[in-house]
Amino acid sequence: MTQSSTDRSVIKRTAVNPLDDFYAWNQRPLMPFEVIPGSEIPEPARSLLVHERDMTRTLEQFHRGSLHLRVLSRRRSADSYWRESVLQLDGTNQPVEFGAIRIDLSRFAEPWRSQILEEHLPLGGILNASGIIYTSRPTAYLRFHPDAFITCALHFSESVPVFGRQNALRDSSGAILAEIIEILPPSNERRP
Numbered sequence: 001m002t003q004s005s006t007d008r009s010v011i012k013r014t015a016v017n018p019l020d021d022f023y024a025w026n027q028r029p030l031m032p033f034e035v036i037p038g039s040e041i042p043e044p045a046r047s048l049l050v051h052e053r054d055m056t057r058t059l060e061q062f063h064r065g066s067l068h069l070r071v072l073s074r075r076r077s078a079d080s081y082w083r084e085s086v087l088q089l090d091g092t093n094q095p096v097e098f099g100a101i102r103i104d105l106s107r108f109a110e111p112w113r114s115q116i117l118e119e120h121l122p123l124g125g126i127l128n129a130s131g132i133i134y135t136s137r138p139t140a141y142l143r144f145h146p147d148a149f150i151t152c153a154l155h156f157s158e159s160v161p162v163f164g165r166q167n168a169l170r171d172s173s174g175a176i177l178a179e180i181i182e183i184l185p186p187s188n189e190r191r192p
Helices: 005-015 018-023 045-049 055-063 112-118 121-130 148-153
Strands: 035-036 067-077 081-089 096-102 133-143 161-172 176-183
Touching: 018 067, 018 081, 018 096, 035 045, 035 112, 045 055, 045 161, 055 067, 055 081, 055 096, 055 121, 112 121, 121 176, 133 176
Parallel strands: none
Antiparallel strands: 035 133, 067 081, 081 096, 096 176, 133 161, 161 176
16 A cells, blocks of 8 residues: 555654644744654764663763753743754853754643743753653654754754654653654764
8 A cells, every 4th residue: 555645744744743833833944854764864863863762861971061952932832832942062052952842841740840941951851850750762763954944053054964853752651741853963073
């Protein structure tokens, strides 16, 4: 059985959610992308994306430094909180990841909810500090042909593909804590 073009477009839209929400809200045309097998992602991006660990800890270990957020946009509706942000290395502000995330705030008690809304620490860092048991489950690996918004956010100017993943963080009951699109810059070099 083959998929119709309508079916493929539905798959594509869901493979980049919640990134597609931000592009729609900000009236930006969605940059071209492809869903690919993790094995097609070149190193070092493959080691940073193709796993079931949390991205915050993975990037901190790779870059040998702590991370903080630079929030680009946000939106909130009841207990749903969306933000587009860049994870940056403390001290240098080197961008190491762009993220588009939807967080279910109803799943977080205080003080964790307030820390999320303070928009300084990445969600992974807050979860790790909280002791909340959670899993990280990538649902798609992606190759993007970046637009001006992403190249500006991640501070690069080359027109080269960048790689990312759609990821779901779930609590111990299986409920979704957050859905994320995580995109790495093209030259994600290890910090000296």
